[in-house]
Amino acid sequence: MAVPADRRLLEPWQDPKAAPYVRIERVTKQFGDVYAVDDVSLNIFKGEFFSLLGSSGCGKSTLLRLLAGLEYPTTGRIFIDGVDVTQVPPYSRPVNMMFQSYALFPHMSVEQNIEFGLKQERLPRRERAERIAEMLDLLKIAPLRKRRPDQISGGQRQRVALARSLAKHPKLLLLDEPLGALDKRLRENTQFELVNLQERLGITFVTVTHDQEEAMTMSTRIAVMEAGQIMQVDTPTAIYEFPTCRFVAEFIGSVNLFEGKVMASEGNEILVEAGAGFTIRMRSYQPHPLGTPVTVAIRPEKMRLCAQYDPEAVNQIEGVVEDIAYLGDVSIYRIRIDEGRLVEMTLTNIQPRTEQALTWEQKVAIEWSPTSGVVLTE
Template sequence: MASLGSIRRDFAPWNDPNAKPYIRFENVTKRFGDFTAVNDLSLSIFEREFFALLGASGCGKSTLLRMLAGFEEPTSGRILLDGQDLRGIPPYRRPVNMMFQSYALFPHMSVEKNIAFGLKQEGMPKADIEKRVAEMLKLVKLEPFAKRKPHQLSGGQRQRVALARSVAKRPKVLLLDEPLGALDKKLREETQFELMDLQQNLGLTFLVVTHDQEEAMTMADRIAILDKGEVMQVATPTEVYEAPTSRFVANFVGNVNMFEGKVAASDATTARITGASGAQIVIDNAGEAAAGADVAFAIRPEKIKVSSKRPAEAVNALEGEVYDIAYLGDMTVYHVKLDDGQVVRASMLNAARIMDDPLTWNDRAWISFRPDAGIVLAR
């Protein structure tokens, strides 16, 4: 059976009409003076879900997190956690914990004392604290570093201490605000998978705020893409990438080529889009767009092939000139300037060490793609 990309795991309560959301934002608005940070936003998050709020700076994602944590109150609307309205409940009485990008570790305390701090504040018996701290150290693989101070640790180790301290109190929900922003690229990639494994092992609900698309795509079960305080799309990483619902989402997540035009004809099996230059693109279907509608055909760079000759079997083929080339090791990125002036980005996997059809700058080239390779966007 055909599907959009690979299946992540057998967990999709959002597809169950009888499943009740664990966290619910209901028509939430938050204003700071004349500025509206969150605008009449509604959103459902389910128990044990790894959920990501993704967007550019100023889109409202951190404000949502702070309202759930209790550091801000909504101007209007409700926030519910496990059916309870959180309005008026102070942060320290909410069953949530927040981990900040700065980690906020106590520099004069050892690793184990940092982890134990919140448990002591709650008055947990000493023996229970020692047992819980030992569990947390084992969980984040920091047992040999228990007596060290934060300045004696690497960035990744400090991040794990902050994480252990955040989950030591067993909150119902863990809020993570740009949790990996301070790490270098390689360590960030490693830690993403560690966070996913940790969330699975603990069975907690994780809500992460990030501006890093790759981070959200790697870790989250679902992603909410925000812009100017509003939700643009909520979907799984695969759906967000392969089936965006608007030009904004398609442009925001990953790289994309947009062919603007009109639906020239459409039936049950195929449709045609005619661009301003007269070039035609044949696609599987135009969705709900009727003939004559202004649309964009969005296609990802890896779905496009580049060759020196027109492929004989290609339904869609457009000619141009190689404008730029970037060799990235695992793939080569081509910028091809079509004869109508549009520059198209195509990325081809370097599956072999030697290329059969090498192209260089200023070469004439053809781009080609399948009718089912992209998606029609009406907004």
Template sequence: MKSLGSIRRSFAPWADPAAVPYIAFEGVTKTFGAFAAVNNLSLTIYEREFFALLGASGCGKSTLLRMLAGFEEPTAGRILLEGEDLRGIPPYRRPVNMMFQSYALFPHMSVEANIAFGLRQDGMPKAAIAERVAEMLKLVKLEPFARRKPHQLSGGQRQRVALARSLAKRPKVLLLDEPLGALDKKLREETQFELMDLQQELGLTFVVVTHDQEEAMTMADRIAVMDRGEVIQVATPAEIYEAPSSRFVADFVGTVNMFEGTVAERSDAGVVIAEAGGMRLRAAEGGAAGPGDTVWFAIRPEKVRVSAARPPEAGNAVEGEVWDIAYLGDVTVYHIRLDDGRIVKATAINSRRVVEDALTWHDRAWVSFAADAGVVLTR
């Protein structure tokens, strides 16, 4: 049996020109009065993909999910599943199922009755229902809790019941709306990996809506970052983080330092940016930016080094004062205040058991980073 890592590493149908999308949003718009919740959006999702819609509240991600589920109809555009236009098909006739953030369990029913509810509504024979419920209980590891009511379960167990009920009808696509929002941090992290394993085991297409960047980065094969009803960038988690297409994506996903300036030179070695604070930054790649263009150099805190002395051959270095320090156990976060008042964030891995850092508050310190450690953005 292949490991999950082997499967995920080789899975990339979006890179195959011959691959046919499983789900397609074509110029979809959804308006509520004068407000456009989704604005002329086009997006493709592939079979067996774990796809995440990531964005802040009000960006349109849940509306998009509800249109795919059939709870809302597009004002304009088409939604296709396996090439079939879903317009006019009611939710209960679509080969999709939705797991809601609130779980929406029936409080008066046992775990097994909650899982069986949709099967009974479809008129499945009793013996087949019992067999399917037993299969779902085993799948989500809840066999000992079959007779309990929802109020007798923990938050994580209720989440598993809702998941089992969503999967019981064997949909082609499972839609998850903020599925882990009610769980505590540790349980949420554990459940993320369980969902990934389950998705691979079942061979289904999962579409998850979340505002949690870490959740999307952990679980998804690809992420669509949304803002104001539009998709800003669609890419793998690594591409979203390391090669954001805009300042919005760079700032929304993770933490970032942003230096604004003008391209002063361009050569085979990259670009030199005359930074607004007086620095001259060297970037190994300048993208499409040319001399005189306004650009932003974005660099993640873990790629910034902090030291008491200026490091030799740093590429880019600037001096400042240690303004804040946050010790998080595995890492230490430094906020270095430059002489012009700006703050640069740096993250250092605590690889040794040292109680006190060499650098402390109000020390003079250098922040430095390589020319290829960041990305040049033009918008």
């Protein structure tokens, strides 16, 4: 697939000639017998907002600490801006980190916290004052400058931590669950602010999060991790729409999975036999030999309600509404299609709930298009 030139600027990973800013080469980190990070290779490009996404204990935080230099890899190498930093201590790396607990120094004022990194660099007093002013201004925390960390709120602390890690003008900023300690409302506002800040400063951000929504909103690319390994690296859209394995499909959002065998291949579409008399037709982006066991993954919002059941139609199936969950903007319907299988479908609540036609125990027909799902082999 040819990529237009302007897209290469926005998506440097599409450009084979672009040099990655951070290169992680077959890095493994062992703690005793446990492989916290297991043979991970990853390229991160300049100006990216890169997210490491996974459940707790998947090794994402360890990977971030390896980048910061707070841990050293058991094997493998790490390059930042072309320089091998594998054994470089944290205080000599062009990298700063924002800690999950914020780690603000409790015996220093906001201003002194921001100044700390600049003092270590032995910047002259005047320059330090300028940088502090710049950071106070950038994060709108000037009124707090004389306060101590225990005298400000959680949201303000997050800003101070960000200011402190940005004050040194790092090339690469690492953020460990940057929004984890904030309440939901504040989190949503801060997400956009963080992205704006990153775009304005042009700094490469690498964040760690377990919140998929957060990763989807903010990132240029996401790496989904599990058990120390990277399962898939892609843009948020691709991760959601085209997962490459069952784990990623199930980890991000909800999904209906149908297991079956490839029955026939017609052009770029395949037919999958998924139980007695139930055949699924799907667009396939790669050839599958006949008889291959596959899993068809379809997101609940890709399902449509049909006016009437037509046994001849493509990907149409009949069932009974078993469960309805009303979430306000959408409703989730669980539809039993046979003894062992429930299909999940979400519908936007266009009409008020009282006006809705669908109710419990109702017989319905649902369908989906061959292009609105993926065929997984793993």
